[in-house]
Amino acid sequence: MENSNWGAMERVIYLEQIIRCFRVHPICAILGPRQVGKTTLARQFAASYPQRVEVFDLENPMHLKSLDTPLLTLSRFDDCLVVIDEIQRRPELFPILRVLVDDPVKKYKFLILGSASRDLIQQSSETLAGRIGYLELPPFTLLEASDVDKLLFRGGFPRSYLAASDEDSVYWREEYISTFLEKDLPGFGFDVPPKIMHRFWMMLCFYHGQAFNAHEIAHALMISDKTVARYLDILAGTFMIRVLQPWFENIKKRQVKTPKIYFRDTGIFNALSLVQSIAELAKTPKIGALWEGFALEQIIDCLQIRSKDCYFWSTHNDAELDLLIFRNGKRLGFEFKYSDSPKVTKSMHIALEDLKLDHLYVIVPGSFRFPMTEQITACGLELIRELVEEIN
16 A cells, blocks of 8 residues: 555644644643544654653553553653553543643643544543643545545545555455454444444445434344444444534424434445445445535534534424534534535525524535625535635
């Protein structure tokens, strides 16, 4: 595989986020799925760090063993940067980090990397409140990888996107899925049968961009609704699935309360859907829903919107909005249309009025842009860099 250029691709946006985080907090956490480039990003940051850097990789048995006495080991490293990779393997370290960074005399700084979300690493949010900042690292976005078709098919995991061929990319993703199910999940402490989880994950392809129906899936897999909800929590907590929550605005209107789900990486979706090439992808009946979910992820990741600050809105009268975000005191709405001739709809006008939107963007394929009304703009996804600059 052609990975030599991966390490050379500095993800400048995220390096700047680390610097900003350390201006405020003594601890910075980089969270994201396995193989998304967290370690590479940490190395890039460490390479320009002016003081000594010490690294603990908790997948290395020697490093793991050295932290059997964590306070004794880590207390030696004041006035330097300590990087701890795969922190979710030792959540009991968090109280130790709190003790160290609260030292009134010594100066400790920790860069911790984790493949599980804040919700799964509960100790950090509780023990380190006010001492830690979080950075969520996504796969490559259109700000870093400009080939839309390639990114849509291969997804943004560096080794998948930068593979020497589509065949190598498919192979890497298939192996990634197997390793994730058979090794990573048990390593995170989840006792989940790999075959059933694999079937569940594949079934989610049919719900991509739709309301999540736990009962329907439970019936098909012959497991309980509670088990289905747990499986979804696991995939969401390991950054495989986005659970987009509904926004409630007007209590007088009946509003949809069921969350929607999206695959966070289209390459993983395509691998689970057995799509083997870009040519196959163009012919699949799921292409519209796949592209719209892809565009939604690009907007969220490129604008660096925190997952908990993203919503959709829908009423039982068929008025809806794909994505609602809050940025710089403004309410911004986004609709995603796999179309080359988008039209203003009644639903858009209702969303503007009911949600008091400052502006609504209709995101479509391509690189054109035009005003649809004074408050509605059609914008091609390929213009995302200009859109990010405009909104920020």
